[in-house]
Amino acid sequence: MSRAPGLPEVPSRRLMLKGAAIAAGALVAAPGIAQAAPDRPTAAPYVNPLVLQRADPHITRHTDGLYYFTATVPEYDRIILRRSHTLNGLATAAESVIWRAHATGPMGAHIWAPELHRIGGKWYIYFASAPAEDIWAIRIWVLENAGPDPFRGTWVERGRIRTAWETFSLDATTFKHRGTRYLVWAQHEPGMDNNTALWISKMANPWTLTGPQVRLSTPEYDWECVGYKVNEGPYALQRNGRVFLTYSASATDWHYCVGMLTADAGSDLLDARSWSKSPVPVFTSDDTTRQYGPGHNCFTVAEDGRSDVLVYHARPYKEITGDPLHDPNRHTRIQRLGWKPDGTPDFGVPVAGTVKAGA
Numbered sequence: 001m002s003r004a005p006g007l008p009e010v011p012s013r014r015l016m017l018k019g020a021a022i023a024a025g026a027l028v029a030a031p032g033i034a035q036a037a038p039d040r041p042t043a044a045p046y047v048n049p050l051v052l053q054r055a056d057p058h059i060t061r062h063t064d065g066l067y068y069f070t071a072t073v074p075e076y077d078r079i080i081l082r083r084s085h086t087l088n089g090l091a092t093a094a095e096s097v098i099w100r101a102h103a104t105g106p107m108g109a110h111i112w113a114p115e116l117h118r119i120g121g122k123w124y125i126y127f128a129s130a131p132a133e134d135i136w137a138i139r140i141w142v143l144e145n146a147g148p149d150p151f152r153g154t155w156v157e158r159g160r161i162r163t164a165w166e167t168f169s170l171d172a173t174t175f176k177h178r179g180t181r182y183l184v185w186a187q188h189e190p191g192m193d194n195n196t197a198l199w200i201s202k203m204a205n206p207w208t209l210t211g212p213q214v215r216l217s218t219p220e221y222d223w224e225c226v227g228y229k230v231n232e233g234p235y236a237l238q239r240n241g242r243v244f245l246t247y248s249a250s251a252t253d254w255h256y257c258v259g260m261l262t263a264d265a266g267s268d269l270l271d272a273r274s275w276s277k278s279p280v281p282v283f284t285s286d287d288t289t290r291q292y293g294p295g296h297n298c299f300t301v302a303e304d305g306r307s308d309v310l311v312y313h314a315r316p317y318k319e320i321t322g323d324p325l326h327d328p329n330r331h332t333r334i335q336r337l338g339w340k341p342d343g344t345p346d347f348g349v350p351v352a353g354t355v356k357a358g359a
Contacts, residue, residue, distance in 0.1 A: 049353060053330070056113040067083060069090045070125070077111055082096075111129050112138070126174065140163075141160050144156045163201075165188075167190060171234065183203050184216070212270060223250065237299045241266075243263045251324060256285075257283060258347065292315045296312065
């Protein structure tokens with residue numbers, strides 16, 4: 001999502017990321033990293049777009065064999081869920097509203113980027129929201145459902161994830177690596193010449209951070225700084241002895257794209273020096289397939305239980321009238337994720353649509 005208008009303007013120079021910025025913290029989190037097979041798959045017979053007008057998509061395959069889907073709706077006022085035995089089935093699956101924004105006060109506006117995770121036998125949803133009276137004071141919040149079925153039971157508001165500063169923050173994701181659960185999110189750091197950077201911290205429980213909060217990446221390349229200086233929408237994939245952390249950069253128009261950080265699986269993930277950043281985006285708009293602004297991705301696994309699948313949103317047109325955040329046509333899309341001989345992900349280009357998506 002594009003960043004609050006009150007945050008710093010994009011400077012003309014690049015910001016150099018040097019070392020880790022560390023602060024104390026308290027409160028946050030959720031689960032899972034997608035893991036799958038080393039095959040490099042061929043073109044996939046997936047329906048695209050998969051779900052119309054659903055941005056920031058998150059799909060997870062649970063142990064019950066079902067795919068669970070959630071995403072940002074254009075009205076920014078509720079959290080929805082779908083489920084299906086197949087990925088294509090999500091296109092026509094019934095959609096349930098499991099939570100609505102408050103009419104007043106906290107969690108009253110800009111309900112963005114929900115992620116559904118199963119941790120410790122309970123369901124958690126991580127999402128961003130702002131008070132109804134201060135719609136750009138966006139922070140990260142957590143819902144919990146202790147029941148076995150996230151469509152039933154009671155969703156309890158666990159509260160806000162407390163980070164080191166009272167600043168614009170969003171797009172929390174969680175994963176477990178070598179027995180430790182981490183939270184990664186996007187936040188504006190006071191005094192920094194950016195809109196948002198990426199941060200990581202260990203978690204004491206699914207809604208609480210513990211220990212240092214470390215800056216992993218800040219916008220520094222030109223492609224990360226178009227319209228807004230943004231690193232956001234992180235998601236982790238563990239494979240081939242490495243941890244890959246994708247993220248999205250720039251404004252949410254056709255310049256929106258995916259970048260990637262990489263760390264060795266045996267390294268200290270809380271040491272910013274463990275991570276290397278790709279100097280070029282790994283997934284971008286494509287004029288040939290007419291898909292624009294691909295981003296806010298996650299990963300899931302195909303029905304074969306082995307092949308990796310890339311999940312993301314994009315628009316089927318390049319030009320937007322007005323603020324991109326007011327344009328509803330960011331559609332959920334999926335495609336097979338390939339692997340290069342060196343063991344790194346091969347994103348390819350956003351595949352062409354298989355069904356007509358309205359402009």
